[in-house]
Amino acid sequence: MKDNMTPLTDVLDFIVDNRGKTVPTSDSGIPLIATNCIKHSSIYPTFDNVRYVNDETMKTWFRAHPKPNDIIFVNKGTPGRVCLVPDAVGFCFAQDMMGFRCDPKKIDYQYLFAVLRSNFIQQKIENFHVGLVIPHFKKGDLGHIKIPRLSSRQLELAVGKLYIKLSKKIELNNQINVELEAMAKTLYDYWFVQFDFPDANSKPYKSSGGKMVYNEVLKRDIPEGWENGSLDDIGQVVGGSTPSTSERNNFADIATPWITPNDLSKNQGNKFISRGAQDVTADGIKSASLKTYPTGTVLLSSRAPIGYMAIAQNPLTTNQGFKSFIPNKGYSTEFVYYSVRNSLKTIEQYSSGSTFKEISGSVLKTVKTILPESKIVDDYTATVADTFARQNNLELENQQLSSLRDWLLPMLMNGQVTVSQ
DNA sequence: AGTAAACAGACAAACCCTTG
DNA sequence: CAAGGGTTTGTCTGTTTACT
Known part of the structure; x- marks a missing residue:
């Protein structure tokens, strides 16, 4: 892989972190997503078994809320699964996950998202699992996750956009x-x-x-x-x-x-x-x-x-x-x-x-x-x-697209293949 | 002998507690 | 009080046992 790497923490502006405490839920209100909603079969979180919090809880209980284009990172159970936050957020999240907000001066969220989903990084994350009972990724280890960098920001952006485009095509096929x-x-x-x-x-x-x-x-x-x-x-x-x-x-x-x-x-x-x-x-x-x-x-x-x-x-x-x-x-x-x-x-x-x-x-x-x-x-x-x-x-077609996507990503990341911009 | 039900372990997710 | 850890709960599924 590339010799040019940046620690993950260096490219982030902010981390949404509501770990460690239990949200009071209510019958209706704002959807509260849990880790089961973060899956690699979808770019954005799904709303499976979703629960709700009321306005008051929404305003006062959380340390922070996700914003569009944040990357949601699961750190408990199956650590490392990531999804993007859509333009219209429409939900909040509590335990067992974090939201990464990229510093746009340092990295494009599209590229970071694609890299985090790559096998290369997924395996690195697995190596940091702690916990005798439940696999767990410590926030303190985020700095040890090194993000491979390409020759230019433009190239990185192109790679990120390509990854997302392929994913969206797959999701469109699913909708059809x-x-x-x-x-x-x-x-x-x-x-x-x-x-x-x-x-x-x-x-x-x-x-x-x-x-x-x-x-x-x-x-x-x-x-x-x-x-x-x-x-x-x-x-x-x-x-x-x-x-x-x-x-x-x-x-x-x-x-x-x-x-x-x-x-x-x-x-x-x-x-x-x-x-x-x-x-x-x-x-x-x-x-x-x-x-x-x-x-x-x-x-x-x-x-x-x-x-x-x-x-x-x-x-x-x-x-x-x-x-x-x-x-x-x-x-x-x-x-x-x-x-x-x-x-x-x-x-x-x-x-x-x-x-x-x-x-x-x-x-x-x-x-x-x-x-x-x-x-x-x-x-x-x-x-x-x-x-x-x-x-x-x-x-x-979707099976082919996803194998193409997963085959292409490492090639792009290590420069064996390039994207015209 | 073949099929159905129970068992028990594995796993994952949701939740809660302790520590510095 | 943030962060790291475990407990609890619930679901899933291969294997064993029980029953035609």
Whole structure:
């Protein structure tokens, strides 16, 4: 790395620091973010499990508040995670993190932000962890974090801006995906919940007076010709398993993809999955009598967090935390996906267990659902197939963008690659 | 034998206390 | 009172045990 380094503390103007004391919260008011809101999947803090403080607390309790373009630095739990403070701040923060305010005469916040997120600095930070119980980064060690400097401030700024631009493109793709998802879901609801699928004259069926028949099992009117059924009717329900983890031969980096709920929680937001953290070998498959599921299988986590869903992008298998639907009963992946999603509330209600909730395969199979005429299902599939393909492409593009970003950053930092300004 | 539930450990986050 | 540390709480998940 560069020989030209500046201690982190030398480029900062101020540090927002509210560590060590507990904020009184209230039911509403100004959002109070905690360390779980600082994630590298987002440039800005997210508002997960956010709590609130009232005006009075906001004004009097804190030592300081973050300002736009401050860099929030987590120093407890998983020290080193950083996010930027957006232009409209809209939140305050308390313990276990600090806010770095850059001295604009000395460094651009964009560059410092990119550097702090680099593996190079993340590893340095890890080396300073203290605490026997909880990893902890001491404020006093900030001066030991050395920031590599480039030949000019202009170059640094360009690097920082490039990093942020790539990150923003990734987040934009994610937003597009959220909207595509809403569209496909809305269409499902419109066709199969409200029954306003296009009739023979391309008019919405129910609203245009399409014939409805009372169904005893579902206890409501459904379009004539449709039937009641259960989730067992729309796909083959299969459960995964875990080979003995003490037997090293059961696992490998590249073999048959094997998905655990943990892979989906890390993958959050992604609709398609190709592989998890570990693959299982032929030995592992044999010892746990695992079955491989085909592309297009709909995965549903069935333990602890019930309801993580994903679609197999290639043949794979899962651990025991999943029940999956192989779409081999005449209903498409697209239809199965939303039928299951639409049943999640019931599935959660049917789950049992004292330590944590779990839905068993046999109970899952009994969850009632509607079985439309196959032509309507086919039409739906044809309509949303393109949306699914676009979502998949955007997810793949994001994987490429983030690996590009993470590959490029160290090259830029050590001068192997340069940016035209 | 295969599936479901319980157990227990790991981990992370939120919170609180002590010390200089 | 700031800063550094631990305690508590809660969640997640692989493994074991129990039950068809």
